[in-house]
Amino acid sequence: MTKITFIEPQGAKVEIDVINGWTLMQAATSHGVEGIEAECGGSCACATCHCYVEGEQATRLPAPSNDELEMLDNVAAERLPNSRLGCQIRVTPYLEGLVVRMPEAQS
Amino acid sequence: MGDAVIIVGAGQAGLTVAEALRADGWQDEIVIYGAEKHAPYHRPPLSKGYLLGDTPAAQLTIRGPDLFDKKRIEFCAGRPVRAIDPTSLRIELDDGSRRAYCSLVLATGSRPRELAVEGARLDRVVSLRTLEDSATIGTQLQKAENVVVIGGGFIGLEVAAAARKKGCSVIVLEAMDRLLARVASPAISDFFARLHSDHGARIIFNAKVSRLVGEAGVVRTVETADGQSFPADLVVVGVGAVANDELARHAGLACDRGVVVDDCSRSSDPSIFAAGDCTARRLADGALSRLESVQNAVEQAKSAAAALTGRERPFRAAPWFWSDQHGVKLQMAGSSANADQAALRGSLADKNFSLFYLRSGKLIGVDTINRPGDHMLARKLLDHGLSPTIEEVSDEHFDLKSLLATGVPA
Ligand SMILES: Cc1cc2nc3c(=O)[nH]c(=O)nc-3n(C[C@H](O)[C@H](O)[C@H](O)COP(=O)(O)OP(=O)(O)OC[C@H]3O[C@@H](n4cnc5c(N)ncnc54)[C@H](O)[C@@H]3O)c2cc1C
Numbered sequence: 001m002t003k004i005t006f007i008e009p010q011g012a013k014v015e016i017d018v019i020n021g022w023t024l025m026q027a028a029t030s031h032g033v034e035g036i037e038a039e040c041g042g043s044c045a046c047a048t049c050h051c052y053v054e055g056e057q058a059t060r061l062p063a064p065s066n067d068e069l070e071m072l073d074n075v076a077a078e079r080l081p082n083s084r085l086g087c088q089i090r091v092t093p094y095l096e097g098l099v100v101r102m103p104e105a106q107s
Numbered sequence: 108m109g110d111a112v113i114i115v116g117a118g119q120a121g122l123t124v125a126e127a128l129r130a131d132g133w134q135d136e137i138v139i140y141g142a143e144k145h146a147p148y149h150r151p152p153l154s155k156g157y158l159l160g161d162t163p164a165a166q167l168t169i170r171g172p173d174l175f176d177k178k179r180i181e182f183c184a185g186r187p188v189r190a191i192d193p194t195s196l197r198i199e200l201d202d203g204s205r206r207a208y209c210s211l212v213l214a215t216g217s218r219p220r221e222l223a224v225e226g227a228r229l230d231r232v233v234s235l236r237t238l239e240d241s242a243t244i245g246t247q248l249q250k251a252e253n254v255v256v257i258g259g260g261f262i263g264l265e266v267a268a269a270a271r272k273k274g275c276s277v278i279v280l281e282a283m284d285r286l287l288a289r290v291a292s293p294a295i296s297d298f299f300a301r302l303h304s305d306h307g308a309r310i311i312f313n314a315k316v317s318r319l320v321g322e323a324g325v326v327r328t329v330e331t332a333d334g335q336s337f338p339a340d341l342v343v344v345g346v347g348a349v350a351n352d353e354l355a356r357h358a359g360l361a362c363d364r365g366v367v368v369d370d371c372s373r374s375s376d377p378s379i380f381a382a383g384d385c386t387a388r389r390l391a392d393g394a395l396s397r398l399e400s401v402q403n404a405v406e407q408a409k410s411a412a413a414a415l416t417g418r419e420r421p422f423r424a425a426p427w428f429w430s431d432q433h434g435v436k437l438q439m440a441g442s443s444a445n446a447d448q449a450a451l452r453g454s455l456a457d458k459n460f461s462l463f464y465l466r467s468g469k470l471i472g473v474d475t476i477n478r479p480g481d482h483m484l485a486r487k488l489l490d491h492g493l494s495p496t497i498e499e500v501s502d503e504h505f506d507l508k509s510l511l512a513t514g515v516p517a
């Protein structure tokens with residue numbers, strides 16, 4: 001398990017012990033975190049699992065694939081340098097303490 | 108009791124109605140009855156990652172149990188609704204008990220069309236709709252030598268790809284003269300025929316399955332009308348789906364291969380709405396559109412929730428869909444049917460291209476292979492009524508995004 005903190009659009013913090021190997025999207029949706037839709041269920045086909053990764057741990061994330069970058073061009077909320085698709089990031093112990101902020105809108 | 112919205116069916120559509128209702132400020136009761144014992148789950152992986160064993164079942168859940176508590180959604184799993192009485196505004200459950208609604212949403216999905224031939228009920232003749240179906244096929248693929256897939260549609264082809272990956276010998280029997288004939292352009296059909304052949308599947312076109320023959324109740328061979336026979340330890344039937352519209356039909360609602368709804372998901376009964384695979388949506392030109400896709404389920408669900416809270420949110424966006432086969436991602440936006448021109452961007456050989464379809468110079472659909480950026484852009488172009496020219500599409504140096512900046516429909 002790896003502790004990840006999600007910040008919902010209204011500012012509420014949700015701390016989740018995520019099973020390693022699960023994606024940020026799966027962690028958020030399975031715990032009812034607000035501000036994520038994840039229509040396509042992780043197929044990198046909908047861009048409605050957009051999130052902002054924060055904190056020092058964010059620098060340890062593998063870089064986004066070309067597919068993810070192309071989808072990030074089309075997110076509903078503002079795209080920032082720390083924008084990622086939650087379904088493309090698998091949780092590992094290296095990410096302990098990562099903060100994931102959910103955007104205002106997904107669609 | 109206050110004003111209860113009762114949702115029948117706990118799939119993508121049913122769940123999204125409930126979530127969207129809360130997001131839209133609905134304060135009263137929301138109840139979901141689901142025939143399956145599971146919480147709502149994603150079906151697309153059933154023929155993709157889950158079938159291959161890459162995705163465990165727990166990861167398919169669309170929303171975890173916390174959500175139902177947090178959002179005050181009463182979720183009743185394993186409780187099929189048996190009938191609806193639109194006169195007394197009540198539903199009847201499997202045990203005969205009744206419950207009153209103020210509004211009802213039908214989100215009952217669809218089921219696989221059955222193969223109407225002798226032997227279709229033999230053991231190891233399966234179709235794919237549920238988690239259990241996928242688990243069964245996954246187990247069978249571990250030991251099957253010869254897999255016959257009947258129907259070269261999306262689900263059949265995705266299963267064929269998985270079966271090849273598991274080392275099975277695979278034959279796809281397609282009744283038409285090309286794959287994906289109902290939904291894709293001939294160019295895309297050819298591309299996928301090539302892809303599957305390159306991965307070792309044998310595709311047989313114009314194959315009319317005449318009967319399945321078994322031994323001791325277990326399927327052994329598949330026979331076609333032209334006298335050929337194919338050995339099979341597993342037969343996967345993927346010949347389309349039928350809307351679960353019986354509840355609506357028995358209640359006297361307008362149905363036509365699905366519960367007929369307008370683009371705000373309203374049925375012919377003012378208290379009843381419907382969303383997802385169980386519907387047939389009346390388009391502006393009067394035609395009926397039956398879509399089976401995640402997008403359709405989500406959009407119709409959001410439109411239903413809006414209508415229930417007194418807003419109009421018509422679903423008019425261009426339809427979109429995706430499919431993953433042998434590491435290739437197909438994404439479709441709009442429709443290629445009735446196109447009079449098509450233009451290619453990218454390279455077929457590199458499995459990286461987009462096909463833009465036009466009719467009388469107007470963009471009507473775009474299919475992309477491994478080009479998610481083009482797909483997302485296509486959805487925007489279609490929704491804004493913007494059309495590139497054939498020359499602009501074919502010229503990779505032309506930035507199609509610049510069309511959005513002008514913003515004025517062509
Ligand atoms: C194998 C497979 C792969 C797919 N791949 C893709 C894809 O790649 N991309 C894509 O866009 N779409 C895909 N789809 C289609 C997509 O999954 C469906 O369009 C979507 O699930 C429809 O959602 P729904 O809620 O309308 O129906 P469903 O998800 O079928 O949910 C309906 C639910 O209602 C329940 N129900 C039925 N009758 C009753 C009753 N009387 N009382 C209570 N409950 C009832 C059913 O048991 C079911 O659980 C795929 C579908 C399958 C089967």
Ligand code: FES
Nearest residue numbers: 042044047049087
């Ligand atoms: S869930 Fe659809 S892109 Fe991440």
